[in-house]
Each structure stands twice: as C-alpha cells, then as structure tokens.
Amino acid sequence: MGLIDRARIYSPWVYHFHCGGCNGCDIETLAALAPRFDAERFGIQLVASPRHADILITTGCVPKQFIPMIKRVYKQTPDPKVVVAIGGCACGGSLFYDEDPENYAILGSPDLLIPVDVYVPGCAPKPEQIINGIVQGILKLNEKATRGKK
C-alpha cells in the first residue's frame, strides 16, 4: 500500500449530499459527526465540495427535478469514490416510492441513477448505524483503491 492510499484510508473526506425528503437522516448524520458519537475518530472530515470528497453520503429520496444535480455531483467526485446511502428513502424509496401508479414528483432511491456501495437502512438510522455504514464505506474504498491500481 502506497503512501497516498494509506492517507486516503486513514483520512477519508466526506461530502454530505441531501437529495430530498424530511431531513431526519441529515440530523442523525450530523449527530454522528458531532462529539457524542464522533465519527471523526476515523479521520473523517466533512467537506463543502464533492470535488474534495472520497465518500459521498446521500440521504433522502430523489425528486424528479433533482435528477441532473445528483448525476453531476457523482461525476464531480474524483475516483476512487464510495457512495453510502443513509436512511430508508435513500435505500429503497420508503414512503415516497410508488411502483404503480408512479409518483408524479419523486423518482425513488438514488441507486436508480448512481451506483450505491453501502446501504444503511433505518427511519431514521441511529448514529451508531451511520458510523457502522461509514466504516464499511472506508473498507470498500480501500478495496476500490487497490483494485484500481491493478
């Protein structure tokens, strides 16, 4: 493992990306980063731009107006990248997802548009669960970085 890979795994930067929904999972995500649960123990830092991020945390379901933005943010994130979907809406669409008839405003979960690596179900998930998901994401990032080299 090279120096850059080591640095990436021990200090992954996180971009918190809210797609839509009720904001419950955002509050829990921020609680997970705050001192009570302290996900920053793992070297995580919340960044303001997807261009700096290694891990993309998506919360909430995707409204149809938001489709171009989510695609753009995913493209802006540099490789290797990991997408962690947090909450029931981001995993399976939850309350807002309709199969038949289709919902006129809301598409469903972001994994219909971008590849999602780790799913953290819950409505809203506990901060412990989010820490669990982020750690899984870091492991996945390690896997991807080593695979990309070969």
Add this chain to the structure above:
Amino acid sequence: MSTHIKILKQVLQKYSSPMTLNYPSGVDKNRMYSQIPEGLRGFIERDEEKCVGCRACYMVCSGRATKIFDTAEKRTVQVFHFRCTYCAHCEECCPEEAIKMSKKFELTVTDKNDPKAYVNTDLKMISCKACNRPYLPEKMQKRVFERLSEKIDPKVKGIVVEDYHKTEGFCPDCKRARGVMLDTHTKKHVWLEVV
C-alpha cells in the same frame, strides 16, 4: 421524575469521563457503549410458527414494505427493511401476535438483494377443489375455524359448523356459486330465529 434523575446522573457523569460513546470497541468501562432507549423500535421479527399469512400486516403497512407473493404451493410474506419506517402498525394489528419489534438496529449491506435485508415467511397454500386456484394458507383456514368456533353463539353453532364442513375446500367464488346447491346461506340462522 425518575427520568429527570437519570438525565442528571448522565450530566454529572460527563464531568468525570469523556462524553463520546464507546460504540464500535466497547472496551472502556467508564464510557457507555451505546444509547438504547426503552421504547426503541428496531427491525421487525416474525415468529414463523405463529404467523398464519392473513395479510393484515400487508393491509396496514404505510411504507409498502410488506409484500405478499402467492404461488400454487406457498404464500411468502416478506418485509423489506429498506422500505420499512418502523411505525409498528403491523405489530399492533397482527391478530396472532407473531410480529414483534426487536431492539436490533445494526444492519449495513453492500447489496440490495442481500437476504439480511428481508424477513420472509413461507406458508403452505391450499387450492380450490373446483377451480384449482390457490386461495388460502392451510394454517389460516385452521385458525379461522378455531376462532370462529370459540366466539360463536352456542345456539347456532351446530348449523354454522355443519355449513363450514359442507363448503370446506372451495374458494370464496366457488363457495358463493354453490350456495343454493349446498344450502349454505350466511344468514340462515337469523331466519330460523324469525320463524
């Protein structure tokens, strides 16, 4: 009042030990491992022996997480954790008390089709004698008869049980079609009282 004392205790503890929960490791005894409140609703657990497949949980599910798949041999009652909102309506309405909200909340999966994300219960179906259509789980038919014979008025019990055995094995449509032939009207006992 007791909750106030609890909170006060926690606040005082903060001055003696670090505030961060000891979540993934759980080694330090001075720190709390995880905060699990009393009424926490976690993932649902279904008792496979108690469940009869009556569709009550499917009818009330607000997030459409509960789904029912019928085939000729079996009925599968499925809960998809990704779409579940932990409202516990299914626990409330379950007539057999088969569904319980557990305190488990840790689940991270990397694949949507992971069996960990689903709760499945398979039930054997019975087919109609006349039209060969699967219409009811075997267990449910048994349980319905048990509950019926418990609650029914003893005056009309004989007639109802007799009629039940006459139409046993027919699906609701075929039962209705054979109502006159087999002399099984639902309000028969009411007429008897009038006469």
